[in-house]
Amino acid sequence: MPVLSAHIRAAAARLAAAGIDSPRVEAELLAAHVLGVPRGRLLLIDTVTEPQVASFDELVRRRAERVPLQHLTGTAPFLDRELLVGPGVFIPRPETELLARWGIEALRGVAEPVVLDLCSGSGALAIAVADARPDATVYAVERSDDALPWLRRNTAGTPVRVVPGDVRDVPLPAPADLILCNPPYVPLTVAVPPEVGHDPAEAVFSGEHGLDLIPVIIARAWDVLHDGGRLGVEHDDTHTPAMASLLATWQDIRTHPDLAGRPRFTTATKGRAPSHRSA
Known part of the structure; x- marks a missing residue:
């Protein structure tokens, strides 16, 4: 099965090449979104499924095109809330x-x-x-x-x-x-x-x-x-x-x-x- 950490590293490199300021953080946030877990729990996950990889890769592709991270996850943090946002x-x-x-x-x-x-x-x-x-x-x-x-x-x-x-x-x-x-x-x-x-x-x-x-x-x-x-x-x-x-x-x-x-x-x-x- 695909190894999560390897895909996050590759995604971070792709986002860095696209000019994203915090590529590793954003790659992890996208992975957490796909997996439905808090970002802090990613270290506890070794492998992912092929459909999860496909979803993750698609979000990374769109983020590399400079679609806002918040549009991809559907939320934006503000103080103690996660607000719903989009186009x-x-x-x-x-x-x-x-x-x-x-x-x-x-x-x-x-x-x-x-x-x-x-x-x-x-x-x-x-x-x-x-x-x-x-x-x-x-x-x-x-x-x-x-x-x-x-x-x-x-x-x-x-x-x-x-x-x-x-x-x-x-x-x-x-x-x-x-x-x-x-x-x-x-x-x-x-x-x-x-x-x-x-x-x-x-x-x-x-x-x-x-x-x-x-x-x-x-x-x-x-x-x-x-x-x-x-x-x-x-x-x-x-x-x-x-x-x-x-x-x-x-x-x-x-x-x-x-x-x-x-x-x-x-x-x-x-x-x-x-x-x-x-x-």
Whole structure:
């Protein structure tokens, strides 16, 4: 029977040649997916069947063509969850977990908070908050007809309330204690990795400078949040000056780095005495 370790080594070499950053890890994740076991249990498996090898080789072939790993496995990890993802919905990134953690911490001491996740996509932010704060009322706002089925699948069995509609004009629950948003923000002129091409363009790009939607998000947040309410928005690493300008009437403006140390999301408190600093 085929030896699993040999096939994983060959797959890792093929993925490395295709330019995959973590070829061994991804080869193991694909093998674990085919075998239906956690990655950590692969060391306990010596041999596999020919049909399993065929399935594994097909996934490796597609991954070498830069189909996202998450589309091949059908899931994407986000904090303590495995979210369902596939064509039509933006794949949540590890960097956005930082925004989720900030939002959860921002609710400390707030009883029965009302939280909005705008441009929700897969529902990652909304579900993270709902998991951490069972007493919260959490709304996930999404306009895409392709993304909404994924959002509804992921929020099924959770208290998250799905609000279909365009964030530009859909009625939003008010007053809110916290608004989180990972909007489209990549400038149209920026070259993106091949995998990003599988994400919906409307969830990635936002005009020439990547700022077509963020001003709308900030304006709507101002209208919906109560005084002292908090806002957290993910953005491009070139947007820090623009965010400071757009949030000029807010308080406690802070720009937070991502896992690589680049400016990645900005937070602010609704108020009229601006105070700018980065952290």
